[in-house]
Structures are given as C-alpha cells and as structure tokens.
Amino acid sequence: MAAAGPGLYSEIGKKARDLLYKDYHTDQKFTLTTYAANGAAITAASTRKDEAIINEIQSQLKHNNVTVDVKATSESNLITTITVHELGTPGLKGILCIPFPYQKSAKAELQYLHHHAGVAASVGLSANPVVNLSGVFGTKTIAVGADASYDTSSGDLTKYNAGLSYTTSDFVAAATLNQKGDNIAASYYHLVSPTTAVGGELSHSFSTNANTITFGTQHALDPLTTVKARFNNYGMASGLIQHEWRPKSLVTLSAEVDTKAIEKSSKVGLSLVLKP
Secondary structure (H helix, E strand, C coil): CHHHCCCCHHHCCHHHHHHHHCCCCCCEEEEEEEECCCCCEEEEEEEEECCEEEEEEEEEEEECCEEEEEEEECCCCEEEEEEECCCCCCCEEEEEEEEECCCCCCEEEEEEEECCEEEEEEEECCCCCEEEEEEEEECCCEEEEEEEEEECCCCEEEEEEEEEEEECCCEEEEEEEECCCCEEEEEEEEEEECCEEEEEEEEEECCCCEEEEEEEEEEEEECCEEEEEEEECCCEEEEEEEEEEECCEEEEEEEEEECCCHHHHCEEEEEEEECC
16 A cells, blocks of 8 residues: 555655665674574674764564564663554554663654545654654555644744645656755656666755755666765765675675865765675
C-alpha cells in the first residue's frame, strides 16, 4: 500500500537529498553486523570525528510483526525502540522509543500509509510533551504535505513546514518551506540513464537573504561500484567512490575540498560496513 501512495512527509525531496548528501562524510567509521542463533542482528559501530571517538552497539530482534531495537552508546545512553507493524489494520505502524536514563526524547508515534495519504503523529512521554503531526495527501505522482510541532509547556508552535512533490519513473521535483517560513528550497532528481542520475537544490533564507545552490551527480561504474560528486556556489566540492566488495558489505572513500582554499581545507573520510 505504501508503494502506491504518497508516503510520509520525510519522503518529500528525499531522492535529491540522498543523491546530494547521502554517504558523504569526513570521518572514519567502521560498522560490523553479525547474527545470533536466535536471529537477532547485532551491530557494532565506531566513528572517529576529529579527536573524538564515538562507539555504539545495537541489537535488533524481529518476531512476527514486532521489531525491538536496543542501542547502547559510549555516552552511557541506552535507547530501546519497539516497532509494531500492521498494528490492527494494514498500513498502520506503532513506534515506542524509550531512552535510559529517561529523557524528554522518549516518545510514542503512529504512522499510517494509505493509497492517497501518509500520516504520522508523535507525542513526547513527559508531563508537558512536544506533539508532532505530519501529513501528506495525493498520489504517488503528485503530493502535498505539512509538518508541525507544538510544545505544550510553552504553548508555541516550534516547527511548521510545508512541501509538495511531483514524481515520475525517472524524475522527481520538490519544493519545501522550512524553519517557520524562513527558508524555501526547491530540488530535483533526474535519472538520465540506468546508470547515471543528476540532481540539484536551491535554498533561500529570507532572514539572511542568502542563497545556496548545490548540484550533484551519481554514476554506476559497474553493478558493484558507484561514484558521486557534488559542488555548491560557495566553492565546496565533494566526491566519493563506494564499492560493494561482498553482498551488503561496503567500503566508501569520500573527500571534500574548499576550492577557494585548497591547501587548508581538504578532508578525507573512510567508511567500512561489514555484514555476513
């Protein structure tokens, strides 16, 4: 049902965002996934960012229509997420997120996908919670949606965004109004050939009168190797090469450089993902 409908609000413009920003990084990251005898997936990840090293371990267990994720981080946080698929009716999903030590980020969420709608509602599990509601209406081709958050403790709308999208088999265009109306963005994604895609994004801030223009491309050298590149109007250029050296195991090498100060700004990132 989800495949035939407009999806959730977070999917508006996602094709272009993935092409322009996904897998680009300037850190060193290692991820290893193994599977226990009971079917649980155990993932250990370590990321080095500048001089800091962040570690986390996550276990995921699926049983019928219930998925339980437990993640522990090097900051001594434990986050448990319980997801129930097909909650009483097709297309309805329930999500419960509980961190430990208990924080305001604990929340309960419902998502519903229909042929002509995608709705998500969440509420914080606290005395004065933040309530978030988003909805997208239309079809898989044309959709319009909104996303808003209300803080019951202050009585303020802390977020309100709106967007629309147009999707075909090889082209996606989207426009969004973000940051309480202060930022407007337009993006596109075009599948030029089965192995090559291009995309771009134009963002304008009304408060600073600043424009950001980003263009990018993606090309599959072969079924296992992909290269990507992007460039923006501030002179920042990035590129990456990703190779799937075994099924679901990826090595990604990326680089970023400020073309206006090449000798000072070059950054290189490496990511290694291992799965059995």
